[in-house]
Amino acid sequence: MRLGSSLAARAFTLVEMLIAMAIGVAIIAATLTTSVALQKSFYSVDNYFGTHIQQIRIVDYLARDVRRGLSVVSSADKHTVTVNLPRYIIQAGDADATGSNIGTPRAPSLAVVNRDYNINYLPTSASSSSVVVYSISGSSILRTEDNVVTMIASSTDSLLPETVDVELANTEYTTTAITFQPLSVADRNGTVVYSTAYLRNRRRAIPTPSPSATP
Amino acid sequence: MQTRKTSQESGNVLICALIAILIVSLIGANVLSNSTTRLNVSSNHVRAWKEALEAAEGGGEMAFAELRKQTSTDAAVRASQWSGWTTSGTTHTSPQTTFGASNLIAQTAVETLYFDASGVFHAGANPDPAQNNWYRLRSKGTAPLPNLKRTGMDDALVQDGQTHFAAFGSTQMKDIVARSKGDSLLRKIDFQYDHFVSTYGPNGDGVNKTLVAPVAAPSISRRIEQIVTPVTPFFDAAIKANGIFYGLGSAAYIDSYDSRNGPYDPTVKTNPSSPYYKDSRHGSVEINSGTATIKGTIYGDVATNGGTVINSQYVTGTVDNNVPFTLEDYHMPDTSGWSYQAPGSGAGKLPSSVTSSSQTLTPPAAGTSAAPNYYVISTLSGKLTVNQVAGEETYVAIRVNSSNVNGDGIIGGITVNPGVHLRIYFDYNISTKNSDLANNNPTSTNPLASNLQFYGISPPRDANGNPVRTQTINLNSGNPGTLAATFYAPSAAVNENGNPDFIGTVVCKTFYANGNIAWHYDRALNSKGELLDFRIASYVEDTR
Structure with a gap:
C-alpha cells in the first residue's frame, strides 16, 4: 500500500505535540538533573582532592622548615607555628651582601655556646636567624619568612600544629594535624592529615622577643 | 508500508551525534x-x-x-x-x-x-x-x-x-x-x-x-x-668526670683562655672590657649523675646528667643538671701507620724500661701527628727528656704497658722540650709529682697543654662487664710550678694532691683535688687531641 502525501497530513495533532513535548521535557529535565548532579559530584571530588593536596603541601612546607630549623614553637591556640632558620642564602640588604654574592650560600661561622658547637649562618655575629611564621588568615594558610608573605594554601580552614619540646634528647619535633570540611559534608572527621617532623639541628633556645604571629 | 525519504532529513542525526560525542x-x-x-x-x-x-x-x-x-x-x-x-x-x-x-x-x-x-x-x-x-x-x-x-x-x-x-x-x-x-x-x-x-x-x-x-x-x-x-677528648671542659667531682681547694679557681690569642692573662677573667673576657669563662666542669662538690671559684658552667651540685654559689656560669653525658672506655688506637722504634740503646732508641734518671730521647725522624715515632716500654721510673729533631716539629708517642708491684706504670718524670709533641699511652697507674712533668713547648713559661697528652687505656673488662683492675692517676705535691698537660683517662680515678698552676684538662672516672690550684683550661684544646669520632x-x- 502506498500512502499519498498531502499538506494536510504533515502536521502533528495537538495530542501528539503535547505528548512529544512532555517526553522531551522529561528527557531534558533528566539530562539537566543528571548533568548538574554529575557536575556537583565532580566539583566536590575535585575540591576534596584539591584541598587534600593543599593539606599535603602545608605539612610538607612545615616539615621542610622544621627539619632545617634551629628551634620551633607553636602558639597556645596551636594555630601559629614559628620556626627559626639559618640565614643560608645571602640576600640583598644583608650586612655581608656585596652585590656579587647576593643569592649565594653564606659561609658558616663557629661559636661555642653552652658547651656545644653552634654553627651559624649569619650576616654578622650579632644578627639573628631567619624567622618563618605559619599562620591562618581567613581560609588561607600564610607562610611569612622575614616579613615576606606567601600564601601556601587556601580553602583549608583548620591548621592544627602541635609542638612538643623534648628535652631528653635535646631535640624537638612538631606533630601537625590538618583537617578541612568537605563540600556537602558537615563532618570533617576523616579528612585529617598527620605529620611529624624532627629538627635535624640540635635545638637552640627560642629567641626573645618572639616575632608577631601575624604579618 | 513505505514512507518516502527526503534528502533534507539525512544529515541531522550525524551532526547531533558528532556534537554529542x-x-x-x-x-x-x-x-x-x-x-x-x-x-x-x-x-x-x-x-x-x-x-x-x-x-x-x-x-x-x-x-x-x-x-x-x-x-x-x-x-x-x-x-x-x-x-x-x-x-x-x-x-x-x-x-x-x-x-x-x-x-x-x-x-x-x-x-x-x-x-x-x-x-x-x-x-x-x-x-x-x-x-x-x-x-x-x-x-x-x-x-x-x-x-x-x-x-x-x-x-x-x-x-x-x-x-x-x-x-x-x-x-x-x-x-x-x-x-x-x-x-x-x-x-x-x-x-x-x-x-x-x-x-x-x-x-x-x-x-x-x-x-x-x-x-x-x-x-x-x-x-x-x-x-x-x-x-675530640678535651672539648670545652676543664674537668670531666664520670663519677664524683670534689675540688679544688677553697682558694683555688678554674678559668680559661685561648692560647691562639696569646699567653694566659690572669686579669682577663675579672675584666669584662677585655676582648678575650668571654674566653675566660669556659673553665667548666661536667659530671655524670654523681655529686660535684665545688671548692673554689669556677669561671664557667657546671653540667650534670641528673647529678647533684654542692656549693653552686661558687659557679659564675650556669648549673644545668640535664645534660647528657657519655664517656666510653678508651682503647689503644691502631698504630700500624706509626713509625715504630724497637727498644734498644743509642740515638733515637729507648730501653724496654726507662729507669735512668737522665734518659734522653731524640727520635730518628720528626714524624707527623698522624704518624709519630712510636715507642713501647714497660715502665717509666726514671727521668725522660724528649728533644726535637733538628729544629723540626717532632712527634713522639710512647706506650707504657706494664707496672711495678704496686700497679704503677709511671712513677718517674717527663720533660718535653721545645718543638716536641708527646703523647703518652699508659695501661696502669701514674703516681708522680706535678713538678716531675715539665712541658717546655713552646716555652717553659708559656707551655701549651696539647704538647703533653696522657691517654689512659681502659683496663679490660671481665665476663660481668667489670674492669679487671682499677686505674689511678696520683699527681703529688712537689715544688709548685706550672703543669701543662692533658689527661684523657675515662677509667681512672684522678687525685691531684698538689697546688700547681695547671694548664689543660682532665677527663676521668672520678676527680679529687684539695690544693689551691690555679687551673686554666685552654680553649684551643677544643679541636685537639686524639680523634675519637665525628658528629x-x-x-x-x-x-x-
Whole structure:
C-alpha cells in the first residue's frame, strides 16, 4: 500500500505535540538533573582532592622548615607555628651582601655556646636567624619568612600544629594535624592529615622577643 | 508500508551525534586532565619530593661513613677511605650512586675546612697539624619522576599574573612569591634543564651557570649541607668526670683562655672590657649523675646528667643538671701507620724500661701527628727528656704497658722540650709529682697543654662487664710550678694532691683535688687531641 502525501497530513495533532513535548521535557529535565548532579559530584571530588593536596603541601612546607630549623614553637591556640632558620642564602640588604654574592650560600661561622658547637649562618655575629611564621588568615594558610608573605594554601580552614619540646634528647619535633570540611559534608572527621617532623639541628633556645604571629 | 525519504532529513542525526560525542569528549578530557594532575601530584610529586631528600641524606650518610673510616682501628678500613671517590685538593666527590626501588640518585662532595680562634670559616686543612679538621658535606639527591617531561604540577594558586623564577640576584628573588606559587614553589621539577645549575651554578654560588640536562628528566632534586665536627677528648671542659667531682681547694679557681690569642692573662677573667673576657669563662666542669662538690671559684658552667651540685654559689656560669653525658672506655688506637722504634740503646732508641734518671730521647725522624715515632716500654721510673729533631716539629708517642708491684706504670718524670709533641699511652697507674712533668713547648713559661697528652687505656673488662683492675692517676705535691698537660683517662680515678698552676684538662672516672690550684683550661684544646669520632653539628637545606 502506498500512502499519498498531502499538506494536510504533515502536521502533528495537538495530542501528539503535547505528548512529544512532555517526553522531551522529561528527557531534558533528566539530562539537566543528571548533568548538574554529575557536575556537583565532580566539583566536590575535585575540591576534596584539591584541598587534600593543599593539606599535603602545608605539612610538607612545615616539615621542610622544621627539619632545617634551629628551634620551633607553636602558639597556645596551636594555630601559629614559628620556626627559626639559618640565614643560608645571602640576600640583598644583608650586612655581608656585596652585590656579587647576593643569592649565594653564606659561609658558616663557629661559636661555642653552652658547651656545644653552634654553627651559624649569619650576616654578622650579632644578627639573628631567619624567622618563618605559619599562620591562618581567613581560609588561607600564610607562610611569612622575614616579613615576606606567601600564601601556601587556601580553602583549608583548620591548621592544627602541635609542638612538643623534648628535652631528653635535646631535640624537638612538631606533630601537625590538618583537617578541612568537605563540600556537602558537615563532618570533617576523616579528612585529617598527620605529620611529624624532627629538627635535624640540635635545638637552640627560642629567641626573645618572639616575632608577631601575624604579618 | 513505505514512507518516502527526503534528502533534507539525512544529515541531522550525524551532526547531533558528532556534537554529542564532542561534548562527552570535552567532559572526559577535562576529567582526565584534572585527574592526571591530581594523580601526578598525589602519587608522584609528593613521593619523589620526599624521596629526593632521602637520597640527599643517604648521600650524606655515605660521606659520613667514609669520614668515620679515619677512626677505625682496622688499617685496611682506613686505607680504603675515599676509594672510588674523586679527590681534588682537600675536596672529595663521590660517584653518582643509584639505589632503591625508585632509582634514587645521590652524590656528595666533602670539603675540608677549619675555623680559626674567632670562629671564622676557612676552606682547606687546618695549618696547625695538632688541630683536627672539620668537614662540609654537600649532598644532592635526585628522584626521577615517571611519565613524560610535560608531567603537570598543581599550581592552583598560580593565576596571579606575577613573574615566575625571578632573575638571579634580582630584588625579586628575595620575594619568593615571585618564584611561582602552589606546588611548583615547593617542589621544583626539572624538565628539560637542571634549574639549579642554570640559575645558581653547580655549587649554588652563581659561578658556572649553564644549561645542562638534569640527571634524569623529569625529576626532583634536593640539596643539603651538613657541617661535621671532629669529636675530640678535651672539648670545652676543664674537668670531666664520670663519677664524683670534689675540688679544688677553697682558694683555688678554674678559668680559661685561648692560647691562639696569646699567653694566659690572669686579669682577663675579672675584666669584662677585655676582648678575650668571654674566653675566660669556659673553665667548666661536667659530671655524670654523681655529686660535684665545688671548692673554689669556677669561671664557667657546671653540667650534670641528673647529678647533684654542692656549693653552686661558687659557679659564675650556669648549673644545668640535664645534660647528657657519655664517656666510653678508651682503647689503644691502631698504630700500624706509626713509625715504630724497637727498644734498644743509642740515638733515637729507648730501653724496654726507662729507669735512668737522665734518659734522653731524640727520635730518628720528626714524624707527623698522624704518624709519630712510636715507642713501647714497660715502665717509666726514671727521668725522660724528649728533644726535637733538628729544629723540626717532632712527634713522639710512647706506650707504657706494664707496672711495678704496686700497679704503677709511671712513677718517674717527663720533660718535653721545645718543638716536641708527646703523647703518652699508659695501661696502669701514674703516681708522680706535678713538678716531675715539665712541658717546655713552646716555652717553659708559656707551655701549651696539647704538647703533653696522657691517654689512659681502659683496663679490660671481665665476663660481668667489670674492669679487671682499677686505674689511678696520683699527681703529688712537689715544688709548685706550672703543669701543662692533658689527661684523657675515662677509667681512672684522678687525685691531684698538689697546688700547681695547671694548664689543660682532665677527663676521668672520678676527680679529687684539695690544693689551691690555679687551673686554666685552654680553649684551643677544643679541636685537639686524639680523634675519637665525628658528629654532625649543622644541617641546612638549600631550598632554591
